[in-house]
Each structure stands twice: as C-alpha cells, then as structure tokens.
Amino acid sequence: MAALDRSLISRLPLFRGLTPDEQSELLRSARSSRYAKDTAIFEQETDAHSFFVLIAGHIRVVRTTPDGQQVIARYISEGEIFGVAAALGRTTYPASAVAAVDCVVLAWPNALWPELARRFPAFGATTYKTVGNRLQETQTRVMEMSTEQVEQRVAHALLRLANQTGRKTDGGIEIDFPISRQDIAEMTGTTLHTVSRLLSKWEERGIIVSGRQKVTVKDPHRLVVLAENRDKG
Amino acid sequence: MAALDRSLISRLPLFRGLTPDEQSELLRSARSSRYAKDTAIFEQETDAHSFFVLIAGHIRVVRTTPDGQQVIARYISEGEIFGVAAALGRTTYPASAVAAVDCVVLAWPNALWPELARRFPAFGATTYKTVGNRLQETQTRVMEMSTEQVEQRVAHALLRLANQTGRKTDGGIEIDFPISRQDIAEMTGTTLHTVSRLLSKWEERGIIVSGRQKVTVKDPHRLVVLAENRDKG
DNA sequence: CCCCGAGTTTGCGCCAGCGCAAATTCTGCC
DNA sequence: GGCAGAATTTGCGCTGGCGCAAACTCGGGG
The missing domain is CATH 2.60.120.10 (Jelly Rolls)
Structure with a gap:
C-alpha cells in the first residue's frame, strides 16, 4: 500500500x-x-x-x-x-x-x-x-x-456543493456524487417537497438541470442572485 | 495587576x-x-x-x-x-x-x-x-x-442560558446579565414579537418570571418538557 | 425486456409565525 | 419628579412552506 x-x-x-x-x-x-x-x-x-x-x-x-x-x-x-x-x-x-x-x-x-x-x-x-x-x-x-428564506438557503447550498465538489461538464457544473432531494433538504432545513418544487422552477428557467440524484448547475451567476436577493422569486 | x-x-x-x-x-x-x-x-x-x-x-x-x-x-x-x-x-x-x-x-x-x-x-x-x-x-x-419549532428553540435557549450563566435566587434561576427579547430572538432565529408572546404565555403558566431585559426560570422541568415535546403547546 | 421500488413531482389545504402597527410600561437621566 | 426613549406587549391579517396524499418516472435487477 x-x-x-x-x-x-x-x-x-x-x-x-x-x-x-x-x-x-x-x-x-x-x-x-x-x-x-x-x-x-x-x-x-x-x-x-x-x-x-x-x-x-x-x-x-x-x-x-x-x-x-x-x-x-x-x-x-x-x-x-x-x-x-x-x-x-x-x-x-x-x-x-x-x-x-x-x-x-x-x-x-x-x-x-x-x-x-x-x-x-x-x-x-x-x-x-x-x-x-x-x-x-x-x-x-x-x-x-436565521435570516434567509428557504429558496436562498437551497441556492447557497447548491453553490457550495458546486464549488466544493463540482465537476465541469459541457452542460455546466455537475455535483459529482449522487445527491437526492431529501439530502438537499437535510442540508438546508426544509423538506424534499419544497426542494423538488424549487429545482423544478429553476430547471424551467434554465438555471440548472437535474435528474434522479443528480444536479448540474448551468448558470451559477443567476443562482448567486437568487441566493442573495431577499425579495422576488 | x-x-x-x-x-x-x-x-x-x-x-x-x-x-x-x-x-x-x-x-x-x-x-x-x-x-x-x-x-x-x-x-x-x-x-x-x-x-x-x-x-x-x-x-x-x-x-x-x-x-x-x-x-x-x-x-x-x-x-x-x-x-x-x-x-x-x-x-x-x-x-x-x-x-x-x-x-x-x-x-x-x-x-x-x-x-x-x-x-x-x-x-x-x-x-x-x-x-x-x-x-x-x-x-x-x-x-x-432544522427540526424544531420556534417554541422549542426558545425553551432550549433559555435552558442553556440558565445552565451556563444562571444565578440561583429565591424565585428561581435568574440569567445574570441584561438580555432583551430581541437578544433571545437573535439566538433562536425568530422575532422579538414571537419571543415576547412565548414568554408571556410561560409567565402566565408560572414557568418563568420576566421583566425588562431580565428572565428568571422558575420551573426548569416544565421548560424541558416544552423543549422536547414536538407537539402540543 | 419487463417489472419493482426508490426517488421525484405535483396538487391542495392549513397554520405557525412573521410583518406591521399601535398602545403600554419601564427606567435612567436631567 | 417628570420626561424621553427604549423595551415590551398585543392585535390582526397574510403567506411561505409544511404535511399529506397520490401519481408518475426512471433505472437496475431478475
């Protein structure tokens, strides 16, 4: 060894x-x-x-x-x-x-x-x-x-994961291990349902792509905006 | 010196x-x-x-x-x-x-x-x-x-303060420095309004006595129950 | 290749707790 | 002793996000 x-x-x-x-x-x-x-x-x-x-x-x-x-x-x-x-x-x-x-x-x-x-x-x-x-x-x-809404917290969590363990692919930055909605919920203090709704919304808008136990951040910049803006979704 | x-x-x-x-x-x-x-x-x-x-x-x-x-x-x-x-x-x-x-x-x-x-x-x-x-x-x-309601968190915070810095008095355990509702709110991730309502309720029930920037825990045991019970107030 | 089950999506109703606002009560200072 | 400002209390309406439930989808094992 x-x-x-x-x-x-x-x-x-x-x-x-x-x-x-x-x-x-x-x-x-x-x-x-x-x-x-x-x-x-x-x-x-x-x-x-x-x-x-x-x-x-x-x-x-x-x-x-x-x-x-x-x-x-x-x-x-x-x-x-x-x-x-x-x-x-x-x-x-x-x-x-x-x-x-x-x-x-x-x-x-x-x-x-x-x-x-x-x-x-x-x-x-x-x-x-x-x-x-x-x-x-x-x-x-x-x-x-203490101070952020769920949406901002989930955005922050994704950004952190992308930075820490992100793998650059053609489609964006992919989190390179299997991560479920439930996992993200347990990182952010919310429920898998709410995470699922958020990811769906973000996918519609082209900010991320996600699948079963998989998330790829396509547009980190817009995610940062979501993470920082207290108002407006 | x-x-x-x-x-x-x-x-x-x-x-x-x-x-x-x-x-x-x-x-x-x-x-x-x-x-x-x-x-x-x-x-x-x-x-x-x-x-x-x-x-x-x-x-x-x-x-x-x-x-x-x-x-x-x-x-x-x-x-x-x-x-x-x-x-x-x-x-x-x-x-x-x-x-x-x-x-x-x-x-x-x-x-x-x-x-x-x-x-x-x-x-x-x-x-x-x-x-x-x-x-x-x-x-x-x-x-x-992530997992508790506001009421439980505030109860936990008070218990911790009572343990850490509590001073035994005739009326119970008094937190021996000035602490406002706002301070407790900032420790527990809620608002001073909600803290105020909770303390009022607890005071009615004889669990605590509180005044301006002052809290005395009279019945730690019942506070522990509140801190642990997810349901029922 | 099909089926099973884990993972995910989505709808719906509800409520804890926030935001706003106004009234009230202290308290330290003048 | 009274006053100004800070802290607290309380009412009221609203809503973000949870809980529940049901449908759906996908990927891997048989």
Whole structure:
C-alpha cells in the first residue's frame, strides 16, 4: 500500500509542509480501508477510536436527532481530514460518517494524535485550521437559517456543493456524487417537497438541470442572485 | 495587576494543569483591560491581533449579515477563552465581541500563540477542547433550527442560558446579565414579537418570571418538557 | 425486456409565525 | 419628579412552506 498511497498523498494540501520522509512515517502508522457506498465509517455516539483522511470518494456527515430525524452536517471531499473528535477532546463521535460513494480512507488510532501533532506540527496546524474553517462554516449556516428564506438557503447550498465538489461538464457544473432531494433538504432545513418544487422552477428557467440524484448547475451567476436577493422569486 | 489577577486566575479551569510559576509566566505576557457595557472587544472582519480570556462579566459574540441583520453566535462567561481566530488559522475575526455588562478581559497578542501553546501544552489542549465544544454546540444549533419549532428553540435557549450563566435566587434561576427579547430572538432565529408572546404565555403558566431585559426560570422541568415535546403547546 | 421500488413531482389545504402597527410600561437621566 | 426613549406587549391579517396524499418516472435487477 505504501507506494501507491504515497503518490496519491503527497498531492494533498494536508500533507504539504511535510518532507517525503515525514510523509512516509505518517503513512506507516495509518491503516487504509475501503468502504462501499452507503456504509458507515463511524457512527454517532460511538467511542471515537480513530481519525481519518479521505483518499477517494465523498462522505456525508450526518447527525441524527433523538427522535430519528437526520441533518447533514457537511460533505467531506478528497483529501480532507475528518472524525477528529479526539483532537478536540471528545471521546465519542458527535455525528455519523457515511460513504456517499465507494470510498478509500486512511485511519489513524486516536492514541497517536498527540504524538503525531507534536512530531509534525504542520500537520497539526493544518488540522486545526480545518476545524476553524468548519466552525466558521457552521456558524454561517446558523446565520443563513436565521435570516434567509428557504429558496436562498437551497441556492447557497447548491453553490457550495458546486464549488466544493463540482465537476465541469459541457452542460455546466455537475455535483459529482449522487445527491437526492431529501439530502438537499437535510442540508438546508426544509423538506424534499419544497426542494423538488424549487429545482423544478429553476430547471424551467434554465438555471440548472437535474435528474434522479443528480444536479448540474448551468448558470451559477443567476443562482448567486437568487441566493442573495431577499425579495422576488 | 499581577497579584490581583493571580488569585482570580488560578481558579479558572483554563489554567488548571499549570503550576503557579507557569501561571505567572502566562500572565506576564498578557495585558488586562476593562470594557464598559456595550463596547466592542473586537469587531467582525477586522484584523485579528489578540486572543482573550474573560475575567469578569459577560460577552455577546455577534455576527452581522451583509444586509445588517444580527445573529448572536454565543455568550461568553467568566473564565472562557475567546477570539481564538488565530489559533485556527484565521487572520480576521469572524464575529464581533461586545460586552454585555462591564467586563474585565486579559489579552495576548496572537503572535505569542504558537509559543504559548508549545510551552504550555495543557493550555493549548484546553483551548482546542473548548473549540471542539463550540463546534459541536453550533452544530446542535443547526440541528435544532432544522427540526424544531420556534417554541422549542426558545425553551432550549433559555435552558442553556440558565445552565451556563444562571444565578440561583429565591424565585428561581435568574440569567445574570441584561438580555432583551430581541437578544433571545437573535439566538433562536425568530422575532422579538414571537419571543415576547412565548414568554408571556410561560409567565402566565408560572414557568418563568420576566421583566425588562431580565428572565428568571422558575420551573426548569416544565421548560424541558416544552423543549422536547414536538407537539402540543 | 419487463417489472419493482426508490426517488421525484405535483396538487391542495392549513397554520405557525412573521410583518406591521399601535398602545403600554419601564427606567435612567436631567 | 417628570420626561424621553427604549423595551415590551398585543392585535390582526397574510403567506411561505409544511404535511399529506397520490401519481408518475426512471433505472437496475431478475
């Protein structure tokens, strides 16, 4: 595995700032695994044993309420670190991580975190920076949910997905993993019905094209306008 | 200042795990200041020059939308660290911090963070743990805003305030800083009108007592029921 | 190639909670 | 002690978006 992963890994921002030797050392203490679509990498409330880096695929981070409703906290893309509960002093995972497509993942036992963070300060710093970004993103989301209408929130969510994981095709920017109306609803705090109505409307107007578990943004600019305008639909 | 602050500080959880000598050293690099009620410790989007520990008072962390609407991200209580943007790799503050009452604050230049975190690992670890807690709280808030009704959210917010900053009085648990209906609305994503109606209803039922910028929780148990029950008011 | 079931669309009725507006009550300051 | 302004309360009408239900569509497995 080492050789294969080395070439993949040296490209990832998370490992910039480490020498090839250091990268090798880091990798030596990791374990690589595959997860089939729709299987869980870890489950909410269970003992946090490891932290992870996504090598290939897309992961959905989901929180479930006591009465069973689900909310999508975020999507993880290639190269991102996730499940860092332990580095933040938690002993259990606050959410579940589910493979949105077949995934390849590196895992380190949490017990190694303090040592790794000490030995590779750049690695620790990047991780904390990531956490900082996520905290800010999450707060932005609270802000959006407090002040925006559903239409704007869905527009924002699509734009974010397009930026984060969009793949340029001839027809526009396609979100490159299967995403249902229900998923979008769980990202924006609404219902799949409302999302469906919005997407239909936008498709009529040529702003997007969408199909079963698939969305392509054709006209990001008009979507930005929708996301920002409080009035008028 | 040193002598005064030392006795105050050694009680704070943030400084547990440090020897008296280390505490003194940490303090030596800090600057202490007072902030009058309603003045800003730092402002959103401005250059992050320092991080802070609240010695006395209460601080409101506020994010403002491009069109001027405000959302309260959280309240900071005595002993908490805040404005740690730099430790998370940001160069500007993502929110403003405003004194909810007259406050005393310690400030360290951000430039010292790396050195301090290295020299006092317990201090760094506690800080990151705090950040982890806040990330989780913020995500919980997203979850609440996605799945709960306004009444439940307001009940949750009051319970959290009562827990975090509640002062036991003969009449119940009093939130010990001035908080308006507007503030509660900005914490829960609703309007001051709706908050006012809810508080009136709860006061009729003897669950709380409230006045101008003041709320006292008389019957936390019934508030918990309200916070958890999706149906029936 | 057909069928099954998950995912999606769409119609309809309703209501929680917002927006607006006006009245009322504090409270700190002069 | 009274006044001006801020905070709060309350009424009223409206509507965005949810809940329910039914129809439809598509893609993959048999």
